[in-house]
Amino acid sequence: MNQVYEKLQRCYENVRKRTGFKPKTAIVLGSGLGDFAETIRVADEISYGEIEGFPVSTVPGHAGKFIFGYVGETPVACMKGRVHYYEGYPISDVVLPIRLLKLMGAEILFLTNAAGGVNTSFQAGDLMMIKDHIAVFAPNPLIGANLEELGPRFPDMSQVYDRELQKLIRLTAREHHIFLQEGVYAQLTGPSYESPADIRLLRMAGCDAVGMSTVAEAIAANHMGMKICGISCISNLAAGMTANKLSHKEVQEAADMAAPNFRKLVTEVLRNIGHS
Numbered sequence: 435m436n437q438v439y440e441k442l443q444r445c446y447e448n449v450r451k452r453t454g455f456k457p458k459t460a461i462v463l464g465s466g467l468g469d470f471a472e473t474i475r476v477a478d479e480i481s482y483g484e485i486e487g488f489p490v491s492t493v494p495g496h497a498g499k500f501i502f503g504y505v506g507e508t509p510v511a512c513m514k515g516r517v518h519y520y521e522g523y524p525i526s527d528v529v530l531p532i533r534l535l536k537l538m539g540a541e542i543l544f545l546t547n548a549a550g551g552v553n554t555s556f557q558a559g560d561l562m563m564i565k566d567h568i569a570v571f572a573p574n575p576l577i578g579a580n581l582e583e584l585g586p587r588f589p590d591m592s593q594v595y596d597r598e599l600q601k602l603i604r605l606t607a608r609e610h611h612i613f614l615q616e617g618v619y620a621q622l623t624g625p626s627y628e629s630p631a632d633i634r635l636l637r638m639a640g641c642d643a644v645g646m647s648t649v650a651e652a653i654a655a656n657h658m659g660m661k662i663c664g665i666s667c668i669s670n671l672a673a674g675m676t677a678n679k680l681s682h683k684e685v686q687e688a689a690d691m692a693a694p695n696f697r698k699l700v701t702e703v704l705r706n707i708g709h710s
Contacts, residue, residue: 438526439581441487443529444482446537448485453478457511460540460689461700462549463521465669465689470528470697471514474503474630476610477701482515488541489517497579511535513688518646519573520625529654534657542707544601545664546700548689549643550628551671553617554655556643558671559692560615561699563603564664565567567649568620568641574656577608594656597659599663606702612695617642619666621649643668665699667692 455478463470479497482490491498501512513535519528532543551560569591580587607614620636622628624646628636636644643666655662669688688695 436579438578439583440525441536442530442533445485445534448488449480449500449538450533452480452484453502454510456509456539457502458509458540458558459544459572459704460511460512460513460535460691461544462516462532462703464545464547464646464647464659465668465686467546467689467693467696467700469693470700471501471512473701474501474505474510475695476501476503478502486579486708489523489530491515491517492521494502496682502582504578505701506617506703508707511540512539514547517605517653518625519623519650520646525573525577525650528650530655532651533658536655536660540619540660541670542596542661542663542702543651544704545648545651545662546696547619547644547645547648547664547666548669549619549666550633551596551642551668552620552633552644553615553642554637556615556671557582557669558668558688561607561612561692562615562619563600563607564619564643564648565616565664566618567598568618568636568639569649569653572621572623575650585659589657591653591656594652594662596661596663599661601704602698603663603665603703607699610702611696613641614699615668618643619664620644620646622646624666636684643669647650663703665696667696674696
């Protein structure tokens with residue numbers, strides 16, 4: 435058996451010994467959404483460290499546990515903290531949690547992150563719905579032997595972010611008077627922030643926001659046939675756009691300021707998914 439798939443199966447069996455919860459929607463909480471988990475009617479929790487072989491986040495602000503429960507009537511699996519490629523994990527480990535959530539029954543993946551604004555019309559604190567992404571700067575999680583049990587060798591990527599979910603996010607933002615940008619997100623490897631020249635290149639390529647996560651997760655989820663949506667919290671303007679130097683502290687502070695709207699939008703979208 436393929437080692438990557440064997441590891442995934444071990445994690446799945448490990449989780450199933452602890453909970454029988456079946457989520458409809460899985461959500462990955464990025465910086466600024468950590469306390470979103472407090473809005474969930476919790477049915478179960480599992481720390482990543484309790485799952486044999488599961489990658490554990492080393493980043494400040496990423497708690498590292500699954501929370502299973504309900505938002506409204508929607509059964510959700512919430513990842514409080516994610517692992518990143520820059521932490522030294524192989525890319526197959528970075529997407530292992532997404533694959534695990536699909537095996538548990540999740541049909542929809544809701545990705546969130548804190549991102550640097552590349553679009554000159556963006557401001558720190560804006561929320562951006564991800565309409566598409568640029569994947570050429572991050573390692574592809576499908577490299578290597580294809581896991582036929584999960585999906586095809588050459589998956590189509592022409593519409594990664596589900597159009598119906600995009601409509602739902604727009605409608606929900608409008609109903610709750612939450613200002614929403616839309617755009618293209620690019621994942622770079624990190625952990626260093628981008629240079630001003632990197633940002634100029636990304637802008638010329640049509641990128642609106644940049645970060646160090648999300649795209650690899652979306653590719654793995656798309657490979658498995660999940661419906662995907664995503665929202666970035668624009669936590670800062672990218673390198674060269676202001677006189678400020680970039681820091682993780684700044685990102686966390688800006689994400690915390692935007693958190694109430696971020697949390698409200700995500701919560702109401704999940705409630706509406708339960709009615710659809």
